[in-house]
Amino acid sequence: xxxxxxxxxxxxxxxxxxxxxxxxxxxxxxxxxxxxxxxxxxxxxxxxxxxxxxxxxxxxxxxxxxxxxxxxxxxxxxxxxxxxxxxxxxxxxxxxxxxxxxxxxxxxxxxxxxxxxxxxxxxxxxxxxxxxxxxxxxxxxxxxxxxxxxxxxxxxxxxxxxxxxxxxxxxxxxxxxxxxxxxxxxxxxxxxxxxxxxxxxxxxxxxxxxxxxxxxxxxxxxxxxxxxxxxxxxxxxxxxxxxxxxxxxxxxxxxxxxxxxxxxxxxxxxxxxxxxxxxxxxxxxxxxxxxxxxxxxxxxxxxxxxxxxxxxxxxxxxxxxxxxxxxxxxxxxx
Numbered sequence: 001x002x003x004x005x006x007x008x009x010x011x012x013x014x015x016x017x018x019x020x021x022x023x024x025x026x027x028x029x030x031x032x033x034x035x036x037x038x039x040x041x042x043x044x045x046x047x048x049x050x051x052x053x054x055x056x057x058x059x060x061x062x063x064x065x066x067x068x069x070x071x072x073x074x075x076x077x078x079x080x081x082x083x084x085x086x087x088x089x090x091x092x093x094x095x096x097x098x099x100x101x102x103x104x105x106x107x108x109x110x111x112x113x114x115x116x117x118x119x120x121x122x123x124x125x126x127x128x129x130x131x132x133x134x135x136x137x138x139x140x141x142x143x144x145x146x147x148x149x150x151x152x153x154x155x156x157x158x159x160x161x162x163x164x165x166x167x168x169x170x171x172x173x174x175x176x177x178x179x180x181x182x183x184x185x186x187x188x189x190x191x192x193x194x195x196x197x198x199x200x201x202x203x204x205x206x207x208x209x210x211x212x213x214x215x216x217x218x219x220x221x222x223x224x225x226x227x228x229x230x231x232x233x234x235x236x237x238x239x240x241x242x243x244x245x246x247x248x249x250x251x252x253x254x255x256x257x258x259x260x261x262x263x264x265x266x267x268x269x270x271x272x273x274x275x276x277x278x279x280x281x282x283x284x285x286x287x288x289x290x291x292x293x294x295x296x297x298x299x300x301x302x303x304x305x306x307x308x309x310x311x312x313x314x315x316x317x318x319x320x321x322x323x324x325x326x327x328x329x330x331x332x333x334x
Contacts, residue, residue: 005043005106008099010036019084026078034065035079035086042095048103052076053092152198185221189260192221192229196256199237205256216261224264232267233259239267239277248277 014020015032023031041064042050052058062072076094079087087096183191193205221229236259239250251266253259267273 002110004046005048005099005103008039008043008102019086022084023079023086027075031075034067034075037065038079038087038094039096039099042099048099049093049095051093052089183226185218188221188224188226188229189217191226192233192260193256195230195233196259199233201233201237201240201256203255214257214260217257220260220264224268228268229260229264231270232264235267235270235273236263239273246279248279250277 015024020032020035023035027034038061041061042048050057050061052061058069058072061067062069065072065075067075076087076089078084080089087094088100190208193207197204224232236250236253239247251263253261253263266276
């Protein structure tokens with residue numbers, strides 16, 4: 001930081017001051033000129049003082065003021081006389097009261113300007129760092145999204161290989177326990193829309209926000225976590241792709257909105273989904289050489305075997321007991 005003065009004040013009536021009149025009386029107009037020249041030299045010197053203990057500084061004054069050494073000493077002695085008091089000499093350092101005060105004022109202003117400039121620079125650097133952090137965060141987010149997309153593509157490939165018949169191993173959509181944080185309805189809807197379109201569940205959903213008319217959808221999004229909604233959509237997609245008699249036909253929801261209204265609660269839980277729509281294959285039961293007894297004969301047979309029929313603890317036991325009775329009476333396979 002600069003430590004000199006670019007200027008100093010000079011009153012327009014300074015020549016009329018008694019001290020300057022005394023100077024003019026002793027050295028004439030030339031003395032006044034040399035005094036103001038001395039003030040200029042003090043102001044442009046670093047620190048706003050001249051150290052005359054250094055030989056080079058004193059020789060410079062002799063040259064600038066056009067004195068010899070004795071004349072310079074006499075001139076400085078006159079100016080520093082307590083009655084004249086136009087300059088101060090302390091520890092061989094020459095300055096003036098007015099220049100000293102002005103130097104302090106200018107240095108304070110420079111320090112304030114320097115601090116303000118540094119604060120502005122720090123603010124700009126901080127802004128640049130934030131921008132860089134934001135760019136890094138965005139790049140990291142893009143990498144994460146790409147990774148998630150790759151994982152989903154792999155899952156979709158696996159899902160396409162699911163066989164038409166149901167088995168515990170082929171059923172892929174089982175959510176694990178999670179500490180998932182509840183997300184807002186708009187975020188959940190967009191995730192559901194992206195998954196719905198990605199799995200190509202007809203019809204394609206183009207909306208990016210939930211219409212205000214779809215209040216039932218909002219209730220669903222508020223009551224279910226994303227893992228549950230995700231699981232429901234994947235189960236529904238799996239169900240629609242089954243073209244065999246092991247599965248009951250899926251409900252025709254007609255759109256993502258229709259599914260969100262009533263489908264999530266039917267599909268989010270795997271066990272409930274299976275119980276509602278999966279049908280166990282029934283093995284064909286052959287009945288050969290079976291003859292049905294007449295009414296009177298049946299009454300007689302039932303009366304004779306009343307106790308064994310009472311002991312049948314469920315439908316299967318009852319059926320087996322009847323088969324045994326008819327085998328005894330008809331000698332045929334049931």
